[in-house]
Amino acid sequence: MSQPIDLGNEMTLIDLYDLKMPGRTGSYVLHAEELTIVETSASPSVPYLLEGLKQLEIDLEDVKHIIVTHIHLDHAGGVGLFLEKCPNAKVYVHPKGKRHLADPSKLIAGARAVYGEKFDELFDPIVPVPEDRLVEMSEGDTLDIGDGRVLTFYDSPGHAKHHFSIHDSLSNGVFTGDTIGVYYPQAEGLNFVLPSTSPNQFDPDAMLDSLAKIEGLHVDQIYFGHYGRSRDPKHVYGQIRFWLPRFVEAGEKVFEEMPEASFEEKTEKVAENLENLVTTHLVEQNIPSDHVVYKYLNLDLKVCAMGIVDYLMKQNQ
Incomplete structure (x- = not known):
């Protein structure tokens, strides 16, 4: 180790x-x-x-x-x-x-x-x-x-x-668990963070409220549950605000296109959409599609997709 x-x-x-x-x-x-x-x-x-x-x-x-x-x-x-x-x-x-x-x-x-x-x-x-x-x-x-x-x-x-x-x-730092995302140190040099939208209590509005509360603490560093430290909190906040609506939109698109599909079918399609979104972004940032970071991302995005589908199903009840 x-x-x-x-x-x-x-x-x-x-x-x-x-x-x-x-x-x-x-x-x-x-x-x-x-x-x-x-x-x-x-x-x-x-x-x-x-x-x-x-x-x-x-x-x-x-x-x-x-x-x-x-x-x-x-x-x-x-x-x-x-x-x-x-x-x-x-x-x-x-x-x-x-x-x-x-x-x-x-x-x-x-x-x-x-x-x-x-x-x-x-x-x-x-x-x-x-x-x-x-x-x-x-x-x-x-x-x-x-x-x-x-x-x-x-x-x-x-x-x-x-x-x-x-x-x-x-340290004037904050331990944020998964509230304001997952930090991927594998994506060297990018200070790359994505929201963690896993089931079954994901709530995007509450997530943004919690982000604003943490932002109001004016910390110098963020300690993530996954994994490590960021010394650029403003960049982290910006990434969550950028990605979170896009994650939810990726789910809403599937609900529009596949209204009768099962939970599993919707989840599979949302995961595919998320992977395409994130891969396109990272390739544009010179992280090639065979980079080790995708091994981590694809695991997480499948769980994120489950949480998004679960959230949208509750919203549509």
């Missing part, structure tokens, strides 16, 4: 190799008086997290706070498994996500419906988090982790209703 990345401001990024792919998900380690970790990814990523902490010479007994931006399994699926190794830690979660970490049966059922026979390989095991080790954080709540470093939590729906973003006072 790769070495942990020093981001400055007493923060380190550990690559968690989601789906065995480098640069897809990561954990952020905040080296404060009360050691804090943001995101754990899915359970198959926990060995990478443990190895990264070992390389940093961190004793797991010193981990005090584990924060998940939302409860989708690629962000929080491994939190229960990881918590078993951290006897002095608590888990911080959005109020709408707390019960699902305590009892993940609905999370498991939902993911099995989407991923089918691949579920076990991608996510197993999903370990419940004991109720007495869960802490809800609501809009404006703060967590002082020592050394003058304060984390402030902001409700940020759009990608999911159980999502918050966290401002870090030391």
Whole structure:
């Protein structure tokens, strides 16, 4: 595995190799008086997290706070498994996500419906988090982790209703999970971000409202769940505002052209439209169509298409 990345401001990024792919998900380690970790990814990523902490010479007994931006399994699926190794830690979660970490049966059922026979390989095991080790954080709540470093939590729906973003006072940065998109470091030099519109709580209007809230914090850097840091927040905001309506339009076009098609047929066509849109853009930016970034993009755009179709079906009911 790769070495942990020093981001400055007493923060380190550990690559968690989601789906065995480098640069897809990561954990952020905040080296404060009360050691804090943001995101754990899915359970198959926990060995990478443990190895990264070992390389940093961190004793797991010193981990005090584990924060998940939302409860989708690629962000929080491994939190229960990881918590078993951290006897002095608590888990911080959005109020709408707390019960699902305590009892993940609905999370498991939902993911099995989407991923089918691949579920076990991608996510197993999903370990419940004991109720007495869960802490809800609501809009404006703060967590002082020592050394003058304060984390402030902001409700940020759009990608999911159980999502918050966290401002870090030391770096004047914000951990945004998936609320304002996925960052693709593989597209070298482009600072390339796309919205994450996965099912089943995608809401474009809420996503733009959350973006405006984050924009109002006037941060210097953004820490993405997928994957890494951008030091150009204005560019990020501009990309989401550019791409989000185009993603929704790609779905609306399919609903107009194929009104009687099944969910699966619509999803397949929307994914094709999204891939064409994004590939055309990147080729124009001198990213050739055989570039490794497409391996990441095509996976994500298929899930994005599912969320768009799900959203439009609800709108048309």
